[in-house]
Amino acid sequence: xxxxxxxxxxxxxxxxxxxxxxxxxxxxxxxxxxxxxxxxxxxxxxxxxxxxxxxxxxxxxxxxxxxxxxxxxxxxxxxxxxxxxxxxxxxxxxxxxxxxxxxxxxxxxxxxxxxxx
Numbered sequence: 405x406x407x408x409x410x411x412x413x414x415x416x417x418x419x420x421x422x423x424x425x426x427x428x429x430x431x432x433x434x435x436x437x438x439x440x441x442x443x444x445x446x447x448x449x450x451x452x453x454x455x456x457x458x459x460x461x462x463x464x465x466x467x468x469x470x471x472x473x474x475x476x477x478x479x480x481x482x483x484x485x486x487x488x489x490x491x492x493x494x495x496x497x498x499x500x501x502x503x504x505x506x507x508x509x510x511x512x513x514x515x516x517x518x519x520x521x
Contacts, residue, residue: 443476
């Protein structure tokens with residue numbers, strides 16, 4: 405009995421380590437993924453507490469984690485949309501500033517050619 409429990413604990417530990425390390429191989433997380441992760445962890449924690457109060461902590465954690473995952477993904481998606489919009493606006497601002505600088509340089513060149521200085 406004790407040997408089976410040790411083997412099952414080692415298996416669970418190895419599986420957890422594999423999932424954690426394998427999840428890091430894809431690069432940095434998007435805002436949507438971060439929101440989903442935070443929501444899932446927060447939901448599981450709250451669900452576990454509520455579930456413990458009624459005598460079913462594992463079921464509460466599973467339900468809370470699923471609900472938190474969905475809510476976190478929705479919030480993360482909204483934040484990522486705002487980030488994308490901000491990045492687009494920043495790009496347009498940089499392009500406009502480059503055009504202003506180009507026109508300013510051209511105006512200075514034309515003034516020098518006319519001898520206005």
